Amino acid sequence: MTAHVAVVGxxxxxxxxxxxxxxxxxxxxxxxxxxxxxxxxxRPPLSKELLSEPGAxxxxxxxxxxxxxxxxxxxxxxxxxxxxxxxxxxxxGRLSLEDGSVVTFDGLVAATGLRxxxxxxxxxxxxxxxxxxxxxxxxxRGALRPDAxxxxxxxxxxxxxxxxxxxxxxxxxxVVDPLGAPMQRVLGxxxxxxxxxxxxxxxxxxxxxxxxxxxxxxxxxTGVELDDGSTLDAxxxxEAVGSIPNTEWLAGNEGPDLSDGxxxxxxxxxxxxxxxxxxxxxxxxxxxxxxxxxxRVEHWSIPTDTAKRAAATLxxxxxxxxxxxxxxxxxxxxxxxxxxxxxxxxxxxxLADEVRVEEGDLERPADGVLVTYHRRSTHVGTVAINLxxxxxxxxxxxxxxxxxxxx
Amino acid sequence: MKVTVDMSxxxxxxxxxxxxxxxxxxxxxxxxxxxxxxxxxxxDEVEEAADVCPVQAIFIEG
Ligand SMILES: Cc1cc2nc3c(=O)[nH]c(=O)nc-3n(C[C@H](O)[C@H](O)[C@H](O)COP(=O)(O)OP(=O)(O)OC[C@H]3O[C@@H](n4cnc5c(N)ncnc54)[C@H](O)[C@@H]3O)c2cc1C
Ligand code: SF4
Numbered sequence: 001m002t003a004h005v006a007v008v009g010x011x012x013x014x015x016x017x018x019x020x021x022x023x024x025x026x027x028x029x030x031x032x033x034x035x036x037x038x039x040x041x042x043r044p045p046l047s048k049e050l051l052s053e054p055g056a057x058x059x060x061x062x063x064x065x066x067x068x069x070x071x072x073x074x075x076x077x078x079x080x081x082x083x084x085x086x087x088x089x090x091x092x093g094r095l096s097l098e099d100g101s102v103v104t105f106d107g108l109v110a111a112t113g114l115r116x117x118x119x120x121x122x123x124x125x126x127x128x129x130x131x132x133x134x135x136x137x138x139x140x141r142g143a144l145r146p147d148a149x150x151x152x153x154x155x156x157x158x159x160x161x162x163x164x165x166x167x168x169x170x171x172x173x174x175v176v177d178p179l180g181a182p183m184q185r186v187l188g189x190x191x192x193x194x195x196x197x198x199x200x201x202x203x204x205x206x207x208x209x210x211x212x213x214x215x216x217x218x219x220x221x222t223g224v225e226l227d228d229g230s231t232l233d234a235x236x237x238x239e240a241v242g243s244i245p246n247t248e249w250l251a252g253n254e255g256p257d258l259s260d261g262x263x264x265x266x267x268x269x270x271x272x273x274x275x276x277x278x279x280x281x282x283x284x285x286x287x288x289x290x291x292x293x294x295x296r297v298e299h300w301s302i303p304t305d306t307a308k309r310a311a312a313t314l315x316x317x318x319x320x321x322x323x324x325x326x327x328x329x330x331x332x333x334x335x336x337x338x339x340x341x342x343x344x345x346x347x348x349x350x351l352a353d354e355v356r357v358e359e360g361d362l363e364r365p366a367d368g369v370l371v372t373y374h375r376r377s378t379h380v381g382t383v384a385i386n387l388x389x390x391x392x393x394x395x396x397x398x399x400x401x402x403x404x405x406x407x
Numbered sequence: 408m409k410v411t412v413d414m415s416x417x418x419x420x421x422x423x424x425x426x427x428x429x430x431x432x433x434x435x436x437x438x439x440x441x442x443x444x445x446x447x448x449x450x451d452e453v454e455e456a457a458d459v460c461p462v463q464a465i466f467i468e469g
Contacts, residue, residue, distance in 0.1 A: 016458065042463055069463060071454060304458055335420065335461060389421030390433040396425060 002028040003318045006095055006103055008085045008249065009111030010034025013280025015068055016307035017109045022073035024315040030077045031103060033095065035084035038134060042066040044300060046137040047161035048337050052169055059138050090253045090273040107318050109310065110250065110262055110270065110278040114243035114298065119153065123215025128237045131162060143236045146170030151224050151234040153212055155182040157336045159240030163204050164338040173204050174232055178211040187383060188355035191371050194362035202339050245282045245296065260284055261296040266328050268310035275317050277310035279303060289329040289402045290348055290380060297332050305330035331399045340366050341385055346396050349373040349381030408447050409468040412439060416464035423456035423465060431456055
């Protein structure tokens, strides 16, 4: 099989796709094209350990700490870094890069992930940060000086992690969220409110139910203005208000549905084109574990799971074989570290209509809490806070019944 | 095949123990214990364990 596979996006999903193409028996050339100048690296530490790394490390120093191990099987894979793909022609099998060069392909893997959404509000831009890349991390790290006033906009997981790390670094931290208590969309209202009280007791201030209407200051941000007319001082603003899928490079094609990421079938085949699969955060696929609705899943476990299946599908499609038809039903899982709390989630808590506290006391989350999430009486998610890792296997196993039903 | 875990990185996430229970286990104190020279027949699952370690603390040689 000498077909050439191009992988666009050189992060976790792109790397795993290359490795899994080899594991699936694809022996032809593979080219991985990435917009960032770095070889694939791990993002979760960017809001945690790496953000509080002492000294003044360069991006290269930090990269060395979080670069992914690459399997020996991808030693011959051509990584072309630092140049975004600006256009793809799926019928001709052609990619155009920013410098005008062209790469042709027989099979295509889309692994372009997400970028942070920015607030389009009046005011200076200096002092405003987002966090997705190593370079973002280096920039934000330098700004988080002890005693700095930090305003984090958005109380999702990344916002809360940044707030916790900034507090640890000695900053005064306020988190503003118009919609609800921290991580409420996933945790549900009462666990989220309990986590808010826990974080407040540690010293993080929350302003919930207010939005930002503008940034104050002339050359650099000195504060933010809220929709009730009040203001907050800020030397540093972190915008953690969600993400936008990187799909513009595919926009010239008729077939694909790019309405929210790349719409795929359950075998990760991109809609509307042949020999085209999508993996990682950018892929929107149905998971029969829950229902038929295609969704994007922004968890670290998903690039590895989707890459494995997508690579098998693409390898089969390229050689004219029938791909494995069995349902793809990965158990989503993620973790998050904030202050003295480690959250561990399995399944899709955000789908739930009912939340049950099974163990522990929400008022003392650090002592260990287990919460389960149900939709129409079916168990769809679990969140453990500070439970021993030895219990993960059992918590994950609870979903095996759903996997069996899905199959 | 030689397996090492950089214990200064390992945060006892236990993902490796789910991917390759034959080689990695979480003991009663919640700490990782592992087999340093597993049989080559376990290579696939050991590679998978190294993939899923959130802090990328698992190294494979040979
Ligand atoms: C700060 C932070 C903390 C996180 N913490 C956790 C955590 O604790 N737990 C958890 O489960 N998950 C966490 N995540 C989520 C996890 O990191 C993501 O799910 C994972 O990175 C997704 O990988 P991906 O390869 O699909 O996408 P990405 O990592 O977004 O990679 C996409 C790559 O494609 C490149 N690209 C985009 N467009 C183009 C183009 N046109 N041409 C070429 N290249 C292109 C991008 O530059 C990027 O390098 C965190 C994410 C962030 C940002
Ligand atoms: S998955 Fe990584 S961090 Fe977790 S126990 Fe295994 S080696 Fe340690």
